[in-house]
Amino acid sequence: MPAPSSASQGGPMTTETQAGPAFRRFDGADIWLGLTREEQARIGAVAIELVASWRLRQRVYEDQLSDILGRAAEAAETLLTRMLTMEVSEALPDGALEAEDGVTPRVPLLLGGICRDCGCTQEDACPGGCGWAGEDQCSTCARENAPAAGRIEL
Numbered sequence: 001m002p003a004p005s006s007a008s009q010g011g012p013m014t015t016e017t018q019a020g021p022a023f024r025r026f027d028g029a030d031i032w033l034g035l036t037r038e039e040q041a042r043i044g045a046v047a048i049e050l051v052a053s054w055r056l057r058q059r060v061y062e063d064q065l066s067d068i069l070g071r072a073a074e075a076a077e078t079l080l081t082r083m084l085t086m087e088v089s090e091a092l093p094d095g096a097l098e099a100e101d102g103v104t105p106r107v108p109l110l111l112g113g114i115c116r117d118c119g120c121t122q123e124d125a126c127p128g129g130c131g132w133a134g135e136d137q138c139s140t141c142a143r144e145n146a147p148a149a150g151r152i153e154l
């Protein structure tokens with residue numbers, strides 16, 4: 001009599017989302033390493049000037065500097081935001097924003113963990129606060145998904 005393999009996992013695949021992380025991530029550091037020096041130089045310069053324009057607007061506000069300066073700061077911010085979007089878009093390899101299937105959008109890696117059930121993050125916790133119950137599930141969702149089988153409350 002053949003011994004049944006304990007590793008055998010017959011049966012249809014579940015219809016739930018595939019195993020593994022719920023969200024494909026966009027790794028900016030990895031993309032950066034693949035850019036040319038010229039692309040890095042353009043993006044870097046624009047990014048630094050964009051932050052400088054935010055700081056300038058902040059100073060105009062806090063120190064009540066002239067409207068003339070504020071007007072220029074605002075224009076700089078608008079321009080540099082547009083330039084940063086353009087420079088990065090041109091430098092990104094084709095399809096970099098989507099997963100291997102070419103459709104699923106990637107989520108920025110630096111955001112950190114994302115709850116697969118509610119989308120909460122370190123930056124945007126559930127009302128009342130939550131922590132991580134698992135690698136990609138927050139404590140609020142872990143509690144809500146834990147009740148006795150057959151009981152669904154929304």
Ligand SMILES: [Zn+2]
Pocket residue numbers: 115116117118119120137138139140141142
């Ligand atoms: Zn959650």
Ligand SMILES: [Zn+2]
Pocket residue numbers: 115118120121125126129130131138139140141
């Ligand atoms: Zn949460």
